[in-house]
Amino acid sequence: MKEEIRVAIVGLDTSHSVEFPRRMQAPDCPEELKVNGMKAVTCLRFETPFTNKETLDKRQQQLEDWGIKVTEDFEEAVADCDAIMLEINDPAYHLEYFKKCMNLNKPIFIDKPLADNYHNAKEIYDLCKKHNVRAISASALRFSHNLVEACSKVPKPMQSYFYGPLGIPPVGSGIIWYGVHCFEMLERAMGLGAVSVDVRKDAAGAVVVVEYPDKRRGIVELTVGAYTYGGTLRAENQIASFVVDSSMFYTEELREIYRFFKTGEASLTLDDALEIMDMLDCAARSYETGKPVKLNRYAE
Missing domain, CATH: 3.40.50.720 (NAD(P)-binding Rossmann-like Domain)
Known part of the structure; x- marks a missing residue:
């Protein structure tokens, strides 16, 4: 080239x-x-x-x-x-x-x-x-140096928590359209292998619980109007919290x-993007039904 x-x-x-x-x-x-x-x-x-x-x-x-x-x-x-x-x-x-x-x-x-x-x-x-x-x-959030540093401190988290906005799009699902940013951070930290998604909807937005094998868990908190990002990664005797520097x-x-x-x-593949899309799709359905949803790949 x-x-x-x-x-x-x-x-x-x-x-x-x-x-x-x-x-x-x-x-x-x-x-x-x-x-x-x-x-x-x-x-x-x-x-x-x-x-x-x-x-x-x-x-x-x-x-x-x-x-x-x-x-x-x-x-x-x-x-x-x-x-x-x-x-x-x-x-x-x-x-x-x-x-x-x-x-x-x-x-x-x-x-x-x-x-x-x-x-x-x-x-x-x-x-x-x-x-x-x-x-x-x-999403750009995946590459935030703040997240990357947290992942280097806790490379194999058992629990992770991320927060960011729940956007309201003119058409389509806000979970998919803007929730993607937090799910990118989640997948960057936890890797591939999510099993199911369970969403609790409230007046402020939504809280998503993602189940992984081996008792690992990810939580994504999406709040309408709260345009800041960050999170916490935890493993045995390891913890790292961060706030995203949006300027970079x-x-x-x-x-x-x-x-x-x-x-x-690249540091990612389409396999990463497809699992993120799978989680988003399931989260959008769980948001509407109030019931946990297994990832689509298990139905293929």
């Missing part, structure tokens, strides 16, 4: 479509936030229920000020790039646009969550495996994306 990776941004309904290019090439981006080696060259604009024309126009102007061509033509958006970032806030569009990109023979980053439900996420996963598509998907996590994630685009290697 070229020394400077030319990136196509697909989607403009999320602030991430601006925040990632800012760290690639904005002249006024602070040095400590920059990630060198990538340049956003194009952005595909289209409307979703998550935005409006006024917001899209404002974001388009910002991207154009940084030399990024914004277009409504998919072929034009992906014609002259080395890698693709699917930056679509509405996860219901992820499978559709992944299918448009999968045969281009270019590495793909799919912003959180992998899809809008487990079925569609599994289709993305299966297509990647069948056609050898190079793709990863993650976009940069920390973009460094990982650059590493993946450059080398094909």
